[in-house]
Amino acid sequence: MTQSTLLYNIGQLLTMDQYEGPVRGKDMGNLDVKENYAVLMKDGKVEKIGPSDELADTQADEKIDCQGKLVTPGLVEPHTHLVFGGSREHEMALKQQGVPYLEILKQGGGILSTVRSTRKASEEELYEKAMFHLNRMASYGITTMEAKSGYGMDKETELKQLRVAKKAGENHPLDLVSTFLGAHAITEEYKENPEALLDEMASLFDQIKEEDLAEFVDIFTETGVFTIEQSRRYLQKAKDKGFDLKMHADEIDPLGGTQLAVELGATTGDHLAVSTDEGIKQLAESDTIGVLLPGTIFYLGKGEFARARKMIEEGAAIAISTDFNPGSSVTENIQLIMSLAALKMKMTPEEIWHAVTVNAAHAINRGDEAGQIKVGRKADVVVWDATNYLYIPYHYGVNHVNTVFKAGQKLFERGDLLV
Numbered sequence: 001m002t003q004s005t006l007l008y009n010i011g012q013l014l015t016m017d018q019y020e021g022p023v024r025g026k027d028m029g030n031l032d033v034k035e036n037y038a039v040l041m042k043d044g045k046v047e048k049i050g051p052s053d054e055l056a057d058t059q060a061d062e063k064i065d066c067q068g069k070l071v072t073p074g075l076v077e078p079h080t081h082l083v084f085g086g087s088r089e090h091e092m093a094l095k096q097q098g099v100p101y102l103e104i105l106k107q108g109g110g111i112l113s114t115v116r117s118t119r120k121a122s123e124e125e126l127y128e129k130a131m132f133h134l135n136r137m138a139s140y141g142i143t144t145m146e147a148k149s150g151y152g153m154d155k156e157t158e159l160k161q162l163r164v165a166k167k168a169g170e171n172h173p174l175d176l177v178s179t180f181l182g183a184h185a186i187t188e189e190y191k192e193n194p195e196a197l198l199d200e201m202a203s204l205f206d207q208i209k210e211e212d213l214a215e216f217v218d219i220f221t222e223t224g225v226f227t228i229e230q231s232r233r234y235l236q237k238a239k240d241k242g243f244d245l246k247m248h249a250d251e252i253d254p255l256g257g258t259q260l261a262v263e264l265g266a267t268t269g270d271h272l273a274v275s276t277d278e279g280i281k282q283l284a285e286s287d288t289i290g291v292l293l294p295g296t297i298f299y300l301g302k303g304e305f306a307r308a309r310k311m312i313e314e315g316a317a318i319a320i321s322t323d324f325n326p327g328s329s330v331t332e333n334i335q336l337i338m339s340l341a342a343l344k345m346k347m348t349p350e351e352i353w354h355a356v357t358v359n360a361a362h363a364i365n366r367g368d369e370a371g372q373i374k375v376g377r378k379a380d381v382v383v384w385d386a387t388n389y390l391y392i393p394y395h396y397g398v399n400h401v402n403t404v405f406k407a408g409q410k411l412f413e414r415g416d417l418l419v
């Protein structure tokens with residue numbers, strides 16, 4: 001294990017270290033870029049940050065000449081459905097024929113198809129699969145991320161998913177934050193009585209706390225899934241048990257999920273593709289972070305992307321995410337999402353870098369640990385095959401990572417052709 005590594009000759013360094021809390025509104029547009037810098041990592045932590053010519057002679061086990069490259073904090077991914085069985089490539093044709101996402105779900109496909117595969121899969125199978133996807137996440141520069149359950153919707157399978165996420169977090173170098181999404185769809189058994197499904201899921205809250213299986217509780221508030229009233233009651237129960245809250249809100253129909261997330265003091269409201277003016281106003285005036293998922297809108301072939309410009313102009317704090325899952329956003333490539341945020345939501349590169357670092361970290365309660373390169377903090381750092389931060393959202397669809405460091409150790413290095 002390398003004890004100390006010096007990265008020198010950094011062309012542009014984004015430390016994002018001037019912030020105490022999430023970055024809101026217009027402040028998301030200001031990026032502090034340090035040029036010709038160096039970072040010393042020692043015993044897993046950031047030891048020194050300074051001009052390259054001042055630190056170049058510092059003793060270190062390994063010295064890496066960054067040759068003018070861009071260096072940033074490890075990226076933070078605040079919304080994934082990491083643990084699931086099977087896949088849904090057979091639904092692609094239905095999507096092409098124009099069958100809407102909620103219609104596929106109504107016919108017993110979509111999320112419910114993944115529920116069937118996840119119920120069948122063993123804990124070992126789910127674990128191997130989750131580790132595979134985690135490796136790929138890391139390869140794109142992600143060093144901390146969230147993982148939801150939500151493909152069980154029976155007690156046994158939900159607990160199985162949460163235990164898999166816990167074990168993956170313990171064994172994989174990435175830091176994982178777990179969310180209980182037992183309220184993700186209405187299964188056949190509960191078609192006539194969704195309240196009973198919510199009661200069943202809520203009956204797991206104590207055990208989830210006792211076994212430390214999740215920090216957040218989440219719900220899919222949507223037409224044909226859970227109503228605003230059902231969501232309010234369920235999330236209030238979760239809050240009373242000491243969970244922090246997240247919501248899949250205003251993704252397809254504007255039911256007012258954004259306002260409910262604010263009303264309940266949720267840490268995040270996620271999707272928000274069709275938030276109303278009133279929803280955006282309330283979000284901007286609240287501490288709730290908007291987690292926008294442009295990959296989902298792109299993948300579902302919908303025209304309406306979340307109104308990031310309005311949200312930022314009104315003063316909201318925004319993060320972005322892959323929403324990695326087997327149905328509505330099948331990608332681990334957060335860099336692609338950065339491009340979609342630029343092209344489809346008109347976010348500026350400066351805003352986008354805030355959205356994948358400091359704000360994403362606050363979106364999963366890791367603002368004090370992740371998303372910034374700061375002396376004394378865990379050394380989660382990415383060296384990019386680019387000389388400036390504008391380049392990553394600009395050159396889309398490929399992986400620009402040169403090297404990922406997690407707690408000061410090399411976690412991923414770009415492979416070269418063998419011939």
Ligand SMILES: N=CN[C@@H](CCC(=O)O)C(=O)O
Pocket residue numbers: 081110111114220248251296323325326327328329
């Ligand atoms: N919209 C609800 N849940 C997921 C999709 C899950 C799935 O389709 O498997 C989402 O965030 O997009």
Ligand SMILES: [Zn+2]
Pocket residue numbers: 079080081248323325
């Ligand atoms: Zn989701």
